[in-house]
Amino acid sequence: MIKETISIEEINGELFNIKLIEPENNAPAAYTHYLHSIDNHYSEIFRDDAIEYVKTVLEYTQKDEIPHLVAEEALQYLLFNYQNDVPFPAPQNPEFQFIDLFAGIGGFRIAGQDNLGECVFSSEWDIHAKATYFANFGKIPFGDITKEETKRNIPFGFDVLCGGFPCQPFSNAGLRKGFEDTRGTLFFDVADILDRNIQNGTPVKVVFLENVKGLKNHDKGRTLKTIDKVLDDLGYEMKYEVLSSKNFGVPQNRERIFIVAYLKTENRNFTFPLGLDSHDKAIFDKEKLSNVKSTKVGDILEINTDSKYTISDKLYAGHIRRKKEHLEKGNGFGFSLFDENSQYTNTISARYYKDGSEILIVQKDGNPRKLTPREAANLQGYDEKFVIHKSNVQAYKQFGNSVSIPVIRTIFNEIKKQLL
Numbered sequence: 011m012i013k014e015t016i017s018i019e020e021i022n023g024e025l026f027n028i029k030l031i032e033p034e035n036n037a038p039a040a041y042t043h044y045l046h047s048i049d050n051h052y053s054e055i056f057r058d059d060a061i062e063y064v065k066t067v068l069e070y071t072q073k074d075e076i077p078h079l080v081a082e083e084a085l086q087y088l089l090f091n092y093q094n095d096v097p098f099p100a101p102q103n104p105e106f107q108f109i110d111l112f113a114g115i116g117g118f119r120i121a122g123q124d125n126l127g128e129c130v131f132s133s134e135w136d137i138h139a140k141a142t143y144f145a146n147f148g149k150i151p152f153g154d155i156t157k158e159e160t161k162r163n164i165p166f167g168f169d170v171l172c173g174g175f176p177c178q179p180f181s182n183a184g185l186r187k188g189f190e191d192t193r194g195t196l197f198f199d200v201a202d203i204l205d206r207n208i209q210n211g212t213p214v215k216v217v218f219l220e221n222v223k224g225l226k227n228h229d230k231g232r233t234l235k236t237i238d239k240v241l242d243d244l245g246y247e248m249k250y251e252v253l254s255s256k257n258f259g260v261p262q263n264r265e266r267i268f269i270v271a272y273l274k275t276e277n278r279n280f281t282f283p284l285g286l287d288s289h290d291k292a293i294f295d296k297e298k299l300s301n302v303k304s305t306k307v308g309d310i311l312e313i314n315t316d317s318k319y320t321i322s323d324k325l326y327a328g329h330i331r332r333k334k335e336h337l338e339k340g341n342g343f344g345f346s347l348f349d350e351n352s353q354y355t356n357t358i359s360a361r362y363y364k365d366g367s368e369i370l371i372v373q374k375d376g377n378p379r380k381l382t383p384r385e386a387a388n389l390q391g392y393d394e395k396f397v398i399h400k401s402n403v404q405a406y407k408q409f410g411n412s413v414s415i416p417v418i419r420t421i422f423n424e425i426k427k428q429l430l
């Protein structure tokens with residue numbers, strides 16, 4: 011299976027379109043998943059592919075083909091030397107297991123691990139996101155989740171399925187026929203994984219999904235209704251809430267829809283934590299927010315930033331001209347300026363690398379500047395030890411696509427308390 015990835019790379023200050031043609035190869039993912047799960051029964055599922063991977067990297071002098079036994083021994087040797095010295099290792103004594111779908115750079119994973127969860131499977135098809143994921147967790151995610159060769163690697167018997175799946179319209183029959191009619195959408199694959207676990211007698215306890223706020227009214231509300239219907243047919247009760255990151259300890263107004271679904275047979279109920287109120291003053295569900303502090307933009311800014319982040323006179327003039335045109339047309343779009351005293355920024359998006367228009371920082375002397383990649387990380391709640399991709403374009407894209415970790419961490423904490 012051949013996969014093409016088109017990416018935009020910054021090389022010597024210029025942007026290039028780079029097209030990578032990559033065979034769909036899950037062997038390195040199986041290998042790293044195997045090394046990470048050796049202490050538990052999940053390792054068995056990754057073992058054969060891990061051995062195949064070892065064969066591809068071994069040099070064996072006596073024969074052309076590397077015998078299975080040699081590869082098996084080499085794998086055990088590699089295991090012996092393996093050290094889990096990554097910035098975000100799995101918790102020592104995990105209290106539950108989860109899988110990380112549409113994993114990006116692992117926002118759900120950090121939040122899950124912070125709640126003492128163990129991630130037993132990850133999937134993400136973007137090679138740059140995979141590289142960042144590997145640098146931080148020591149695991150390469152499996153690829154395309156719609157493919158059988160990826161799904162067959164998902165172990166049975168985990169507790170929570172997590173994922174920020176891309177939002178797509180469903181066919182008209184969706185509401186009547188259930189999840190068969192979500193075929194061709196990525197939500198179908200989520201439902202399919204839940205169904206496989208039900209058929210296996212190991213139903214997943216909780217589904218935890220994140221999406222753009224627009225999912226709520228997408229296709230006149232039909233998309234969300236279809237998701238509810240499909241989950242209901244599979245035996246799950248679904249709750250959702252639109253929450254903003256600014257109420258969870260990061261100074262960013264990022265509104266996202268969060269969906270939590272749980273087995274109806276368990277007779278439980280779930281209520282979302284709502285965060286700090288809109289003025290970042292009163293706390294209206296204090297007991298759920300012990301770790302959440304109110305913040306302002308100054309809290310995420312670096313002290314000395316390189317002059318390369320200052321936007322050029324030409325770009326600034328273009329921003330001002332477009333803003334004027336928008337204002338004349340009566341809409342409020344255009345660039346936005348913030349300083350250290352601002353309560354929160356706009357939402358950082360995956361296109362931030364282009365011109366930074368949604369969040370520019372005022373400077374005393376000269377034009378405003380873009381956030382640095384480290385500041386973008388801070389704005390999504392990624393702590394200091396997180397390894398950031400070396401390409402600024404990729405780094406901005408990855409943080410723009412990511413979840414805000416404190417929101418996910420707080421909801422995960424509630425999931426653990428109320429549902430696990």
Ligand SMILES: C[S@@+](CC[C@H](N)C(=O)[O-])C[C@H]1O[C@@H](n2cnc3c(N)ncnc32)[C@H](O)[C@@H]1O
Pocket residue numbers: 112113114115116117118133134135136139153154155156173174175176196408411412413
């Ligand atoms: C909105 S982002 C999720 C980001 C993630 N929650 C994080 O914290 O970084 C959606 C991700 O799904 C990935 N994706 C889309 N289709 C996929 C597929 N068929 N298989 C695997 N990953 C896919 C994209 O590459 C993208 O990184």
